[in-house]
Amino acid sequence: MTTALQQQVFALDARYNAHRAPQSPNFRTLYIRRRSQLLRDTKRSADDWKQYLKLRSSLLQQRYGNVKADSSSSISTSSNISKSVINEHTIFSPTTGSVVPTKEAEASRAMAGGTTMAENYAFVGVEHIFDQHTKAVTMVKFANNDRTRLCCSSLDGNLSICDLGSDSPVVSAILKGHTKAVSGFDWSINNDLIVSAALDGSIRLWKVADYKCLSTIRENNDVQVLCCLFQPSNNNLVLAGNSKGELRIANVSTGRFLKNVCRIGGNILSVTSDTSGKFFWAGNDRGEIISIFCEMNGALYKMKKFTLSSHCSVTSLSYRAWISREARDPLLLVNATDNSMYLLSVTDCEGSLQLKRKFQNRHQKHIVRSTFCPIMSFRQGACVVTGSEDGSVYFVDIEKAGNRSVVNTLQGHSSSVLSISFNYDESFLATSDLQGLVIIWKRGNVSN
Incomplete structure (x- = not known):
């Protein structure tokens, strides 16, 4: 209390x-x-x-x-959203399905020293606050297998790279070049490159060593690039989703888009892939999630469609092959503007999806993201973390029922929490909001 x-x-x-x-x-x-x-x-x-x-x-x-708490503008979704209010005491309430078998989990819990999920994710200390951006921070993401390097993108048209490695965390660089809001970005597998997407219709490739822009790849006029992702098995290719409902692949070496276009429809707001880079899933502002098969040469083929609701936008997609020792089926974590966070299971070799669980969350207007906790859990249960338009960050044990599913809540933000990211060992959590604030939370039982 x-x-x-x-x-x-x-x-x-x-x-x-x-x-x-x-x-x-x-x-x-x-x-x-x-x-x-x-x-x-x-x-x-x-x-x-x-x-x-x-x-x-x-x-x-x-x-x-x-x-007012939400005084800033943000990239908003275009669907007609219900204005119903969710009771603040039932922010998260699982409504269907069961995810993690628990009878066999006691041995796993003993291996973890008996630590509870709530104790493990007691992120109560604020390590640092960054406010280098003048508008909403649309996305934060730690570098791959890196404890201290963090990248942020913003509606102010800039990206920033922060370093938490020293006693006094610093902003290492501001990456300027986009002329409109940066909608998202991705680190390459070895962290030497960053690709960014923006509403100016371009994706830019940045060299992390000297923070220079290596190339700019532009869409046709009046097309906004809304999300981007490196091909996991071939970082020479970048997938980009745009406002014309197209998923396209850009070749980093040539600085051009490939001719192959995968037409999804709507505004493609989010994209994720499996670990092999063979399958991708794209979410749009029609409540649809499409599975896409990607060949080694970059050819894309639409496979299966899963619809959450025709009146919502899919703002975030995260893939995990398994999230605990007892939950080994591949899963997608989904945020949608119908006041919900979904857990979907991947059921076949065509990327088909099936609802596993649904949680309520304050989410109607902005691009809100969530993530799986990176460390495979040795505990009974499995944890995910999400932002919310009520200004809170929620740690959710997807195995628990009712209000017991929320194992921790962080309330340091005074506006909608848009994005979150763990570093690889879960010692730091970065969260960003609509006012441009980035808060670094330190796990309670971790020393520098």
């Missing part, structure tokens, strides 16, 4: 932070980080925290006025 109230105070401070010393972003970063440290070090009862929260809210409103 006390920790939740501390996070609410921090979220309040973060909401007003843009109004403090507007010409001095470095001061704002230092201020909000120091506030986080002071709040963690202060010992108060729950009643005292409630009173403090009320008093501080009143003082900040008197000084800066009433600041």
